[in-house]
Amino acid sequence: MSTAYFSHPDCRRHDMGAGHPECPQRLDAIEDWLLASGLDIGLERIEAPPARLEDLELAHSVSYVAELKYALEQLQASGESRAMDPDTFAGPHTWKAALRAAGAAVAATDLVLDGGAENAFCGVRPPGHHATRSETMGFCFFNNVAIAARHALDVRGLKRVAVVDFDVHHGNGTEDILAGDERALMVSIFQHPLYPYSGGVPMGTNMVNVPIPPYTKGGEVREMIEAMWLPALERFKPEMIFVSAGFDAHRDDELGQLGLVEADYAWITQRIMDVARRHAKGRIVSCLEGGYSLPALARSVGVHLQVLSGTAA
Numbered sequence: 653m654s655t656a657y658f659s660h661p662d663c664r665r666h667d668m669g670a671g672h673p674e675c676p677q678r679l680d681a682i683e684d685w686l687l688a689s690g691l692d693i694g695l696e697r698i699e700a701p702p703a704r705l706e707d708l709e710l711a712h713s714v715s716y717v718a719e720l721k722y723a724l725e726q727l728q729a730s731g732e733s734r735a736m737d738p739d740t741f742a743g744p745h746t747w748k749a750a751l752r753a754a755g756a757a758v759a760a761t762d763l764v765l766d767g768g769a770e771n772a773f774c775g776v777r778p779p780g781h782h783a784t785r786s787e788t789m790g791f792c793f794f795n796n797v798a799i800a801a802r803h804a805l806d807v808r809g810l811k812r813v814a815v816v817d818f819d820v821h822h823g824n825g826t827e828d829i830l831a832g833d834e835r836a837l838m839v840s841i842f843q844h845p846l847y848p849y850s851g852g853v854p855m856g857t858n859m860v861n862v863p864i865p866p867y868t869k870g871g872e873v874r875e876m877i878e879a880m881w882l883p884a885l886e887r888f889k890p891e892m893i894f895v896s897a898g899f900d901a902h903r904d905d906e907l908g909q910l911g912l913v914e915a916d917y918a919w920i921t922q923r924i925m926d927v928a929r930r931h932a933k934g935r936i937v938s939c940l941e942g943g944y945s946l947p948a949l950a951r952s953v954g955v956h957l958q959v960l961s962g963t964a965a
C-alpha cells in the first residue's frame with residue numbers, strides 16, 4: 653500500500669493578511685508534524701502541477717474561470733491585494749496557489765486511477781469546498797474536490813464517485829456543483845447553524861446532508877455517520893472516493909463548536925477506507941479544507957495520513 657502526498661511551495665505563498673486563520677503557517681504545522689512523527693518516511697512526495705483551464709471548467713462556468721483568471725493575474729502583476737468577499741482575500745500569489753491546489757487534486761486522481769498509489773492526500777491551500785460554480789467565497793477560489801470528482805467522471809470515464817466532507821462548515825460549493833449529478837453521491841457532516849448557513853435542506857437526491865448541533869461530541873457524530881453516511885455509500889458503490897478533509901470540527905478549533913478529537917478523525921478515515929476497499933479498489937483522494945488550530949490541525953492530518961497509509965499504531 654502506498655500514499656502519495658501532493659503539495660507545492662506556491663500553496664504557502666498565498667497570504668490573506670495578518671491574523672487571517674487560513675494562513676500559510678497551516679502548511680508549516682503539517683510539515684513539522686510529518687517530520688517530527690516520522691510519518692514523512694512512508695509518504696511518496698509529489699510536487700503538484702498547475703491545473704489547466706479546462707480542468708477548472710469541469711466544475712466552474714467558463715465565465716467564472718476567465719474572470720477570476722483576469723482578476724488574479726492582475727494582482728500577480730501589480731503586487732496588490734483585494735477582498736473577494738468579506739472573508740476572502742486575494743494577493744499576488746493567489747492565482748498560482750489556486751492553480752496548484754486544483755492541479756494537485758486532478759494529478760492525485762490520475763495517479764490513483766493509474767495505480768501509482770492506493771490513495772493520496774493533497775496538503776494544499778487555498779481550500780475549495782465553499783467555491784460554487786460561479787462564486788468565490790469562504791476562503792475558497794476553485795473547488796478542488798469537485799474538479800477532481802468531475803475529472804474522474806468526465807475525463808477518466810468512471811460511472812460513480814462519492815464525495816465525503818467532514819469539515820465543520822457545510823460544503824455548499826460542492827453541493828452547488830454536484831447536486832443533481834446522479835453520477836456523484838455527496839455525504840457530509842457540518843455544524844448547523846454555522847457559516848455558510850446552508851445545507852439544512854439538500855439541493856438534490858444525491859446529497860446526504862447531516863447537520864449537527866453545536867457542542868456535539870465525537871461519539872454522537874460517529875453514530876450519525878454510521879446511520880446516515882454508511883448505508884448510502886454502501887448502496888451507491890462508488891468507484892472512487894474524494895474527501896473534503898477539513899479538521900475544524902476539532903474541539904480545539906475556534907471556528908466551530910464541535911468536539912471531535914484525533915481518534916474520531918482516525919475512525920472516520922477508517923470507515924471511508926472500508927467503503928473504498930469494498931467498492932473502489934481502495935481509491936481515495938483526500939484534499940485539505942479547513943482546520944485552524946495549528947497544533948490540532950497538524951495532529952489530525954497526522955492521524956488521517958497514518959490510517960490512509962496503513963501506519964496507524
Ligand SMILES: [Zn+2]
Pocket residue numbers: 819820821898900941942943
Ligand atoms: Zn471549515
